[in-house]
Amino acid sequence: MWRDAALVAGKDLRIELRSRVALNQVAPFAVLVLVLFAFALDPDRDVLVRAAAGLFWVAVLLSSLLAVQRSAALEANDGVADSQRLSSLDPAGIFLGKAAAVALQLAVLEVLLGVGVVVLYDVHLKGVLTLVATAVAATVGLAAAGTLYGVLAAGLRVRETLLPLLLLPVVAPVLIAATRASEAALTGLSLDVTPGDWLRLLAVFAVIYLAFGVVAYGALMEDS
């Protein structure tokens, strides 16, 4: 399973390196979202700084939609799905590989957005360890859930409009947890609910979706 995962992850990432869709389209989109938020909210007041964590994660969420759509589309074209089914690749491995590729792309996007938030919103980074841990946990969960819903909606002509409707409500808790943990790290305030609690929630989410994917991806592949 792990070898197949590495194979598939490598394939997806190589396609990305050659086509540079994430680099040329998703990354600018992500930064654009940050800029649009600045237009929508008044940058002269503290609003942007206070909202920065939330805006960052919303931008990540929206970008993840694009990344996941792209990942699902790779299989939807040219009968790739059929050849995958016929190949002896372990479906669980395919799931993990695709999820890993998406996670890696999201990680790069998050670094870019992090720079964007520091530069555009004048955010001073604190509690970097917590921020990184939050990002890792959230990203794994997002990638797993996204890959799952990606294959669920794969091959459907309505995939573009259906996937956001399916995925966004499901990842709402990731948004809540990641934002609150990031905020706590940036402001250094300690409250009843600690960043540790939020991190644990993110971890639970990630584990649930990873486990479900490993178990169910094969069945979902059959139907697309």
Added chain:
Amino acid sequence: MNTRNTGRRGTGTAVTMTLGIAALASLAATYAVGLSLPRTYEQGDYSKLIAIHPGIAWASYVAFGVTALASALWLWPRTRSLAWDLLAGASAEVGVLFTALTLITGSIWGRPTWGAWWVWDARLTLSALELMLLLGYLALRRVPADSEVRARRSALAALLAVLVVPVNHYAVQWWRTLHQGGSLSLTPKDALDGKFIFAMVLGFLAMTLVYAWLTVHRFRVAQLEEDLVDDDLDAALEARRREAVTA
């Protein structure tokens, strides 16, 4: 004429007739009792909503649970049957109704206490998320596909939605405690008076019966729709066969 279930014109049977009468009667009673509840000091007339809002919310949870359970039963090979998938879909549709009503009645009930239509109360926010999950599930079901494919896709989507519920619960709960010290209780303190509890329980009963009646009928309609698809398919195959023979 399709005589599935009954020889009658519609989807009714003796059982659903009884269920329907019980549902209607208890609903009428709930309305009568609820609307005649006294005003309270804290919420004035709004406490009358205790007769319907908790019952509606409860029914929405039941709907969600039935969809999840039916999906699991379909997925389990030993109990697999298209009926479970159709039930899951029917319950989800009725669930959308009750969830939306939960949000509407909850929003109205909260207005005197909150001074606004919506303040992101933990429980209502969770209901809003649940509504989104159900709508996504129903959208997925509407994508044209072979019944088995649709059933598997929907069942897995339903399970995913259910798995996220506890995570949602904690996320929203913790999120709101940061701002309000616990989710707002919609039950006014002096409503522990027996009249109010009675109204609430009556509401639970009525809404559960209404949910059951609506879901059974929706389920039967779904079965009829499946039969129609099968009939169309058989007719098309028959037509093709006849062409082949005469050719």
Added chain:
Amino acid sequence: MTYVWAGYGITLAVLAAYAGWVVHRGRSLK
């Protein structure tokens, strides 16, 4: 009080409308 009536009313209206639709659909499919 108007809003309370609205709450009760909308609930009844929505449930009745759906009930009507589901019964009608059942009859027309048979």
